[in-house]
Amino acid sequence: MKIQSRCLVCLLDQALRMLEENKVSKRKEKEVLSEVLKLLNSISWSLTPVEAASLVYKKVAKSINKQDPLLKVKEKNNKQALKLYPFLKKELNKSSDKLLCALKISGIGNEIDFAKGNYEKIDLKTLKQSLRKKHNSRFFKYNLFKKHLKNAQEILYLADNSGEVLFDKVLIEELVKIKKEIVYVVKEGPAGNDALLKDAIFFKINKIAKVITNGTSFPGTPLKFCSNEFKKYLKKSNFILSKGQGNFETLEQEKAPIFFLFKNKCSLVSEKIKVPVGEIVLIPSLQSNFSK
Numbered sequence: 001m002k003i004q005s006r007c008l009v010c011l012l013d014q015a016l017r018m019l020e021e022n023k024v025s026k027r028k029e030k031e032v033l034s035e036v037l038k039l040l041n042s043i044s045w046s047l048t049p050v051e052a053a054s055l056v057y058k059k060v061a062k063s064i065n066k067q068d069p070l071l072k073v074k075e076k077n078n079k080q081a082l083k084l085y086p087f088l089k090k091e092l093n094k095s096s097d098k099l100l101c102a103l104k105i106s107g108i109g110n111e112i113d114f115a116k117g118n119y120e121k122i123d124l125k126t127l128k129q130s131l132r133k134k135h136n137s138r139f140f141k142y143n144l145f146k147k148h149l150k151n152a153q154e155i156l157y158l159a160d161n162s163g164e165v166l167f168d169k170v171l172i173e174e175l176v177k178i179k180k181e182i183v184y185v186v187k188e189g190p191a192g193n194d195a196l197l198k199d200a201i202f203f204k205i206n207k208i209a210k211v212i213t214n215g216t217s218f219p220g221t222p223l224k225f226c227s228n229e230f231k232k233y234l235k236k237s238n239f240i241l242s243k244g245q246g247n248f249e250t251l252e253q254e255k256a257p258i259f260f261l262f263k264n265k266c267s268l269v270s271e272k273i274k275v276p277v278g279e280i281v282l283i284p285s286l287q288s289n290f291s292k
Helices: 005-021 026-041 049-064 071-082 086-095 098-109 125-131 142-149 164-177 195-203 226-238 245-251 267-273
Strands: 156-157 181-186 210-213 239-241 258-263 281-282
Touching: 005 026, 005 049, 005 267, 026 049, 049 245, 071 164, 071 195, 071 267, 086 098, 086 125, 086 164, 098 125, 098 142, 098 164, 098 258, 098 281, 142 281, 156 164, 164 181, 164 195, 181 195, 181 226, 195 210, 210 226, 239 245, 245 267
Parallel strands: 156 181, 156 239, 181 210, 239 258
Antiparallel strands: 258 281
């Protein structure tokens, strides 16, 4: 996906919320937002939304002299999510189809997204309602997922946000039970509220999966910036599970065996994939044989 006019409004809003989270003075806030506006005015329309977001994040970080402006947000999200683990496992154990339930849990976890303002607190009531909601096979292609999963021994699992990692853990545990090996991919350096190695370790993902980084400090997975090590994993993988909207935006045109799992939070994505905002999506890449 390429950046569009509506993306600029979203990016400016993210910059403002980053400044508010760091409690900068009003004077500093205006100064930094002016710099961000100049950046957005000169931005290339050939960029993806997440590449543009990375430029905004870096501008804010440099302006307030903080390498990771959302560190406290991520730590808070991790602690909040950890408290939900017993509830999620209880819901999973009650389910007659544990793989389906675990996929829904992982998808619901994608709600924790600073980019869309959904990061303050995970609401337990909403979580219960989402788990009980029947999935729509038009845009949650569970049967197709199961069909292709049978042929996969190792799954390259692309993480998205901090906090959300706990929800991924529930799914990874189920995949491990059915004899799948997992390579869990996080970011190398700060990229909004995206998960880093320390977030994976906080939830002990390293105890049940191999954890690597993609070598970048960009949201999503822009391959031109990723490490050669990650690209080797991507090239040899015959099953990739890609979490989050940012990963979709950067990988949807790649000819790779990908299933995308995310909560749709963007009207532009809705227009592209014909899925209402607010729905949890499990769809194959149209560039792969998973669509058959």
